[in-house]
Every structure is written in C-alpha cells, then in structure tokens.
Amino acid sequence: MNELTDTVKPAIARGMRLQWEPAQEAHVLLYPEGMVKLNGSAGAILSRCDGVRTLADIVADLERAYDTSGLLEEVRAFVTMALEKRWLELRA
Amino acid sequence: MTGPPLWLLLELTYRCPLHCVYCYNPTEFARTGAELPTADWIRVLREARALGAVQLGLSGGEPLEREDLETIVAEAHTLGYYINLITSGVGLSEARIAALKVAGLDHIQLSFQDSTRELNDFLSSTRTFELKARVAALIRAHDYPMVLNVVLHRLNIDHVGEILDMAERLGAQYVELANTQYYGWAWLNRQQLLPSRAQLERAEAVTQRFRERVAGSIQVYFVVPDYFERRPKACMGGLGSVFLGIAPDGTAMPCHAARMLPGLELPNVRAADLRTIWYDSEAFNRFRGEGWMKEPCRSCPERAQDFGGCRCQAYLLTGDATNTDPVCDLSPHHHLVTEAVARADSVAAATAPSEHVLVFRDHRTSIAVVPGEAPRVVGGLGTQRT
Numbered sequence: 467m468n469e470l471t472d473t474v475k476p477a478i479a480r481g482m483r484l485q486w487e488p489a490q491e492a493h494v495l496l497y498p499e500g501m502v503k504l505n506g507s508a509g510a511i512l513s514r515c516d517g518v519r520t521l522a523d524i525v526a527d528l529e530r531a532y533d534t535s536g537l538l539e540e541v542r543a544f545v546t547m548a549l550e551k552r553w554l555e556l557r558a
Numbered sequence: 559m560t561g562p563p564l565w566l567l568l569e570l571t572y573r574c575p576l577h578c579v580y581c582y583n584p585t586e587f588a589r590t591g592a593e594l595p596t597a598d599w600i601r602v603l604r605e606a607r608a609l610g611a612v613q614l615g616l617s618g619g620e621p622l623e624r625e626d627l628e629t630i631v632a633e634a635h636t637l638g639y640y641i642n643l644i645t646s647g648v649g650l651s652e653a654r655i656a657a658l659k660v661a662g663l664d665h666i667q668l669s670f671q672d673s674t675r676e677l678n679d680f681l682s683s684t685r686t687f688e689l690k691a692r693v694a695a696l697i698r699a700h701d702y703p704m705v706l707n708v709v710l711h712r713l714n715i716d717h718v719g720e721i722l723d724m725a726e727r728l729g730a731q732y733v734e735l736a737n738t739q740y741y742g743w744a745w746l747n748r749q750q751l752l753p754s755r756a757q758l759e760r761a762e763a764v765t766q767r768f769r770e771r772v773a774g775s776i777q778v779y780f781v782v783p784d785y786f787e788r789r790p791k792a793c794m795g796g797l798g799s800v801f802l803g804i805a806p807d808g809t810a811m812p813c814h815a816a817r818m819l820p821g822l823e824l825p826n827v828r829a830a831d832l833r834t835i836w837y838d839s840e841a842f843n844r845f846r847g848e849g850w851m852k853e854p855c856r857s858c859p860e861r862a863q864d865f866g867g868c869r870c871q872a873y874l875l876t877g878d879a880t881n882t883d884p885v886c887d888l889s890p891h892h893h894l895v896t897e898a899v900a901r902a903d904s905v906a907a908a909t910a911p912s913e914h915v916l917v918f919r920d921h922r923t924s925i926a927v928v929p930g931e932a933p934r935v936v937g938g939l940g941t942q943r944t
Contacts, residue, residue: 481703481731483640483664489562489610496640498665498705498732501564501613552774 469546470521472538476545477517479555484512495553502553511544517557521545560846562610563802563836566639567617567814568599570627571806574619575648577683577918578671580709580744580751583619584817585919591807596626598827600633602804605832607637611802614639619806622649628661635662642667644707647693648686655696666697667705667734673720677713683918694728706730710761710783711738711751712902718761722768726776733776735765737783741815741870743919750916752898754906758786785895789860790867790883797845797869802836810835812842815870819879845869850880854888 478484483496486509493509495502504512510531514524525538548554572587584590594602603614614634621627622645634641643658644667668690671678675687697704706725710718718735725733737758740748753761765780772778784791794801794813803811808827816822822844825835836842844850848861855866866872867883875884876891884891 480701481665485612485638487610487612489612490564494612496612496664498667498703499613499615499642501640 470542470549472522472525472542473520474545475517475520475557476515476524476549476554477557478512478515479552482553507540508544511541512548512553515545515548515554560798560837561800563606563832564611564800565613565615565802566603566606566611567615567801567803568602568630569617569619569803569805569814570599570621570624570630572619573623574646574919575623575684576620576646576686577920578709578743579681579747579916579918580711580738581919582739582742582744582814583919584815585742585746587619590805590809593624593806594804594808594827596629598808599626599630602827602832603630603634603637603639606802607639609832609836612639613642615642615644617644620646620648622654628654628657631658631663632661640664645669646682646686647690648684650693650696652696655693655700655702659700659702663702665703665705667707668694668697669707669709670721670724671708672714673717673724677717681713683920691728694730698729703732704728704730705732705734707734707736709736709738710753711744712753712757712906713751715753715757715761719764719768722765722778726772730776733778734781735761735778736781739784741818741874743917745874746917748898749901752785752902753783754903755786755899756903757906758783784868784871784885785899787885788887790864790871790885792864793868793871793883796865798836798842799846802832810839810842812845813868813870816841818870819873822879852880852882854886854890855882858888 481497484493485496487494490503493504493513495504495512510528511524514527519527521542525541528537528541529535545554549556571593572583572590616627616630621643631641641662641664643663643665647668670690671681678687679685694704706728708721721735722733738744738751744751762780765778769778797812801813803814804827805811805817809817809824810827811817811824816824822841824841825839827835848856851861851866855861867885869879871885872881872883873879875894881891882889884894886892
C-alpha cells in the first residue's frame with residue numbers, strides 16, 4: 467500500500483462497530499462473532515475515524531487532546547495497519 | 559481472577575426444520591424442559607449485559623422458529639450487544655429480514671450443508687438448497703455482513719473448492735469451514751463423518767489456493783478437526799472464562815455441550831440470577847483454574863495454553879471429564895483418537911462400498927436415543943426421507 471496522504475478520511479468499516487465497554491474499561495471493535503479489545507491509543511485514534519475528519523484533522527485533534535505534537539507518523543502507521551486488517555475503510 | 563462472560567449464546571429453541579446428522583445439540587433434546595418465555599430471555603439479556611457480555615449469539619435449533627425473535631433482538635440492540643443470528647435461513651422471509659434490520663441485528667451467519675443441492679438436502683433431510691441461496695441474496699440486499707458456514711465431514715469435504723466458489727458467488731464476506739466436532743448427533747455419527755487424513759490435506763490445500771486467489775476480499779476460516787492434531791484445542795478459552803450459553807429451557811452452560819457432563823449440576827436462569835450463576839455456582843467454578851487437573855496436565859508446561867483441552871471430549875472418549883483431552887498425544891488415551899482416525903483412513907481406502915447408517919437429528923430419534931447406547935431409530939444413506 468502506498469503511504470496514506472493526510473487528506474484521506476478513514477471510517478470504521480461497514481460491519482464493524484466501535485464502542486466503549488465499561489466492564490473492560492476499554493474501547494472494543496466488534497465484528498461478526500469476534501471482538502478486539504483496544505489499548506488506549508488505538509481506542510483514541512479509532513474513535514476519531516468518522517469518515518468526515520481527515521487524517522490531518524485526527525492528528526491535530528489528538529495532539530490537542532493529549533497536549534503533545536509529532537503524532538502524524540504514529541497515527542499514519544496505525545491507520546495503515548487498521549486498513550489492512552479491514553477495521554477501517556476510506557470514505558470519499 | 560474470573561472476568562466477565564463476554565460471549566453470550568442464547569439457544570432460543572431446540573425446534574429446527576433441519577435434521578442435520580452432525581448437530582451438536584444434545585441427542586436427548588426432545589426430553590428437555592419448556593422453552594423460556596420472552597420476558598425471561600429479556601431478563602437474561604439485561605443481567606448478562608450488566609456483567610459485561612457484549613457479543614451475543616442467537617442460535618438454537620433454528621432461532622427463527624421463535625416468533626419473538628424481533629423483540630429479543632430489539633432489546634439486545636438497545637442494551638448495546640453486537641448481535642449475531644446463527645440460522646439455517648429457513649423462515650427468513652423478506653419481511654422478517656427487514657424487521658430484524660430495524661430491530662438492530664448486526665450480522666447473519668447462514669449455514670449450508672454442501673455446494674450441491676443433492677448433498678445439502680440429504681444431509682439436512684430437507685429440500686432447502688434453493689431457499690438458502692435466495693436467503694443469501696436477501697442478506698446482501700439488506701446490507702448485513704454475511705458469514706457462510708459449512709460444517710465439513712467425510713461426505714462433503716471433497717467439495718471444498720465448489721463450496722468456496724459458491725460462497726464467492728453468493729457474496730459472503732466470511733466463510734467458516736468448520737470441521738465437525740464430535741458431540742451430540744455428530745458423536746452418534748462419528749464413524750460415518752470422520753474424514754481421512756488425505757481428504758483433510760486436500761481440503762486444506764484447496765482452501766489455501768482460494769485464499770491466495772481472493773487475496774483477503776473473503777476471509778476464510780478453516781477449523782481443523784482436532785482428531786488430527788497432537789495438542790487439544792483451548793476449548794472455550796477455559797470453561798467459565800468467557801463463554802456463557804443458555805439452553806432453551808434456561809439451563810446455563812459453560813460450553814455448548816456441557817449438559818452431557820455427569821455430576822455437573824447446571825444452574826437454571828429461572829431459579830438464579832446470572833451474577834450468582836457465573837461467579838458463584840459450583841458448575842461454573844468446577845473447571846476454572848487448574849485444581850481439577852490430573853496428570854499429565856497437572857505438571858504440563860502447556861496447561862495454561864490449552865487448559866487440558868475439552869472436558870466433554872475427555873468424558874465422551876474416556877468416561878472421565880477430568881482426564882486430559884485424548885487429542886493430546888501426551889494423554890494415555892491418545893490411542894482412542896488415532897484408532898478412530900485409522901479407521902477413517904481404512905474406510906477411505908476400501909474399494910468395496912461400505913454400509914452407512916446415519917442418525918438424523920429429529921424429535922422422534924431424540925426420544926429413541928438412550929444416552930450411551932446406539933440409537934434404535936435410524937435413517938440410511940440413500941433413503942430420501944420426507
């Protein structure tokens with residue numbers, strides 16, 4: 467896969483569902499007969515993938531929320547992996 | 559520490575229009591108690607969700623036999639479950655599939671028995687092949703993710719290539735090629751269903767070629783029959799670890815097949831709340847941890863990976879549920895598994911036609927089956943029953 471530009475708009479893939487589970491104190495990704503329990507940063511990224519925000523928007527939002535900078539490459543790498551796993555898809 | 563029952567399976571009914579020869583339902587299903595009414599299922603959904611359950615399977619028998627399925631789905635959706643309907647497709651009309659979508663159903667797993675009408679209809683003892691193909695189209699039209707499930711065994715495993723092509727044609731996103739696990743009706747029919755090693759290897763090679771061709775656009779799960787392994791499966795991730803099943807009569811089970819285990823007094827949701835059942839009941843605690851284990855499991859470095867394998871298989875094959883699952887080649891009973899496989903290989907090698915007597919899952923047979931004995935009511939291969 468070519469490197470993602472920061473204007474792509476990732477969204478949770480159809481058939482997948484992201485939700486917060488108090489019992490597990492984690493975001494989980496739900497799909498047919500399966501579930502992935504996400505760590506804190508994965509949950510923070512995926513919960514911002516709404517098909518409206520661009521990769522750049524998501525990075526800016528995370529950097530604001532966590533009062534940090536330089537997250538682009540880490541987020542890009544995670545989104546690339548999540549697209550390969552079909553947790554995410556890109557919206558026009 | 560015991561975590562929550564993340565995976566809740568409701569077997570809403572044992573009623574089923576199909577009569578599959580490998581059904582895992584208890585052979586004595588016709589002698590179990592009355593089905594829970596709607597209000598009890600809804601209470602179960604609420605109590606399990608409060609404990610942390612999130613993946614919900616609605617199964618049976620055939621769950622569409624319940625007229626309150628839409629009500630149950632709607633409540634589950636409101637509670638935040640991811641809802642999987644596990645169905646033969648019989649009864650899934652356009653009206654119902656639309657109503658289930660509105661109610662919040664997330665996914666449909668549709669079973670086929672084979673890629674050919676003849677074997678599909680024979681194995682299920684119904685004429686359902688075309689119906690299933692129509693249902694697959696409905697599932698796509700209503701935008702559900704579709705898992706196509708085919709249980710594999712000696713009689714259909716050589717059709718894996720055709721089965722995968724059919725799944726692609728029908729638009730499935732996931733295909734489960736689930737080799738038969740030998741419990742319930744499948745246990746009665748084990749001699750007729752166990753494939754040979756050569757059949758299994760061919761099927762795996764065909765599956766691998768298909769995977770390479772579709773390159774991830776269809777996910778294919780190939781569940782290896784554990785009789786061919788040297789280590790047992792980590793059954794249920796350990797009993798009482800993540801899985802909670804409720805039978806039609808309200809019996810709470812730490813695995814689908816646990817009703818067979820002798821001396822395990824399974825609690826019933828009519829008499830106790832789920833928190834008590836999950837955390838405090840003797841039945842759910844019996845096989846937690848390692849205290850119940852015997853040698854060779856007790857001192858085995860792999861005991862935390864496979865939890866000693868399957869308790870039901872240990873019981874069925876050795877008569878003692880606390881023995882090591884005989885699939886493990888460290889088990890002193892491992893020969894029971896290798897002998898069954900050797901018999902399957904020799905049947906496959908025989909040139910003369912062998913006799914097949916298959917027991918179809920139905921109400922009449924269920925009444926006749928005496929646990930531990932050969933059934934008295936049988937159907938035969940080549941006898942088209944109506």
